Amino acid sequence: MTRILVLAATALALVACATQPQVRVHTDAAADLAGYQRYAYVESLGTDKAEYTTLLTRYLKESVDRELGARGYQRVESASDADFLVNFFVSTRERTDVRERPAVSLDVYYGYRRDWYGVWAGYPVARDVRSYTEGTLHIDLVDRARNQLVWEGIAVGRVTRAAMDNPRSAVADGVAAIFQRYPYRAATGLEGSDR
Numbered sequence: 001m002t003r004i005l006v007l008a009a010t011a012l013a014l015v016a017c018a019t020q021p022q023v024r025v026h027t028d029a030a031a032d033l034a035g036y037q038r039y040a041y042v043e044s045l046g047t048d049k050a051e052y053t054t055l056l057t058r059y060l061k062e063s064v065d066r067e068l069g070a071r072g073y074q075r076v077e078s079a080s081d082a083d084f085l086v087n088f089f090v091s092t093r094e095r096t097d098v099r100e101r102p103a104v105s106l107d108v109y110y111g112y113r114r115d116w117y118g119v120w121a122g123y124p125v126a127r128d129v130r131s132y133t134e135g136t137l138h139i140d141l142v143d144r145a146r147n148q149l150v151w152e153g154i155a156v157g158r159v160t161r162a163a164m165d166n167p168r169s170a171v172a173d174g175v176a177a178i179f180q181r182y183p184y185r186a187a188t189g190l191e192g193s194d195r
Contacts, residue, residue: 021137021157021174025181031143031150033184038074040082042142046089059168060088063175064139071179072186082144089138092159097130133159137174153178 027033047057064086065075076082102125134156141151155178163170 021155021177023177023181024154025178026152026154028143028148028150031148033141033151035187036073036083036184037187038076038082039068039084039086039141040076040079040144042085042087043079046087046138056090056167056171057088059171060175062168063172064088066172067175067179067182071182071184072188074186079144084150085142085144087140087142089140091136092133095132095134097132099128100125101128102126135159137178139175139178151182153181 041061045057045060047054047060068075068086079085135158137155139153140149142148143150155174157174
């Protein structure tokens with residue numbers, strides 16, 4: 001039961017990225033990302049802690065394959081044949097948003113002269129408190145030969161009911177948002193090389 005709850009929380013983390021996530025990327029300046037052509041997934045993906053492939057992992061692989069394929073990269077099954085490896089991590093945390101506002105309409109105090117006066121600190125203030133779940137998705141690209149992280153995309157956003165109801169679509173949207181910040185394409189003309 002605990003594993004099911006962990007997997008559900010993991011899935012919730014990822015689908016948060018479906019609602020205008022904040023995306024950050026980090027690139028190793030010494031990496032030749034434009035020189036890569038083939039990729040594979042790491043043996044133990046960060047989303048498969050339960051020792052089997054989760055639905056979340058399957059959705060992530062579908063989306064990453066689509067994004068990398070559109071950029072000319074070729075997926076290979078053996079990591080030893082790949083130029084770079086892909087891994088994912090997801091997490092969630094509960095957040096609280098507190099906003100203050102006047103507890104009563106300022107028109108009661110100002111009437112037609114509202115522009116003549118500033119706001120007096122003595123007026124009652126109401127606090128709106130909202131709790132929500134924030135999810136984070138990391139996609140890591142690791143240079144296989146050097147075993148070193150060369151590119152990382154991170155998306156952070158709120159987990160919504162719509163995303164929970166349609167996780168495959170939410171995953172696709174989150175992965176696409178991250179790869180919008182990936183400006184590289186696969187190297188061409190390397191088919192006969194010994195890379």
